[in-house]
Amino acid sequence: MSEQDKRSCNLICIMSIVFMVVPMIADAGVSIINAFISANTSANIAAPLFGFTGMFQLTAIILMIVARVKFPQSVFAKVLMWVYIALVVLAIIFTILAAILLIVACSACSETLSGCPGMVLPIFTALLG
């Protein structure tokens, strides 16, 4: 890999990290701000924030794939790929765990809710709100 390629690859990887980390910081910042203002405001911000966070983080993953495909010998790109794969796997595991906990909690409260995912969502929203 030439020096020029190495520089290009590093730049793409750094941009990828920035796109991955910035929305995390923004998300945390908004959560802290929301803790001090009304719950209704947080509900209004949540949806656009999800769009912003998602688009930035998908861009980060696309940039990592570009680096990995165009510069297969780069160690930086390889490490980044494994970090992102680990993050995705962790996110999936935590989502499934949260869903299971929620269903168990709802089932414990009421028999009628146990087979009813439609009811789980409003309860989850209320808990988050």
Place this chain on the structure above:
Amino acid sequence: MPEFTVSPYPYFFMGSFVVALAIASAMLRRDKIPTQIIVLNSMLVVLMSLFGAVMYGLIRSGFSKGILEVGFSSLGGAIGLLLACVIMGVIYPEGKNSLISAFIVVLPLMYGISKIGCFSIGCCRGIAYDGPLAIRYHNYVTQTGSVFPIQIVESITFMLIFSVAYTMYRKKKELITPVVLALCSIGKFSLDFLREEHVGKVLSTNQVVCIIFLIISALIYIIYKAKKGDIYNGT
């Protein structure tokens, strides 16, 4: 309808991804696409479909509803999936056709499987109907009287589209992408008239998106034919 102790919806939802990724990966392996590209493409497909599935609902509601209220939209998921394949095709142009056609083929299968999940809990349900095979949901949320079993009709229709698409793929037919995209758009557009959320509307948002997809498939077909004509003419 039986009462489930635990909702079967997530199993069908996740199952649709697992089955689709397994079949698409096998097809890509057959086309000699490197394993790393298949893994990266699968990751992008899963993330972009989930993101598209939620974003479609949020945009449709004008961001007035919460993330958990809008749920997952299959049409949004399909848009995300197709975008992921197109992006991957740009990054890895050598496998562009294989990547796009593999996921176009499994797209109706994913939809067909996830609709069984919808049927089991009563979301995306049909219009009020009292005829043969009418369904009456009796759980807490969906006490709506007898409804048309549209989810099962959609599931069967899209499974049939999948079998057509897979046969085309096995026979190495050209133009799989526009043909399957057009079949899915026509199927979804027609069956949307029988859905409860269509009542009182001339055209639903889903149907408008289906028309856009139909135009895109027609454009792909025209461009392909034009290019082929150029090749034959030696220009």
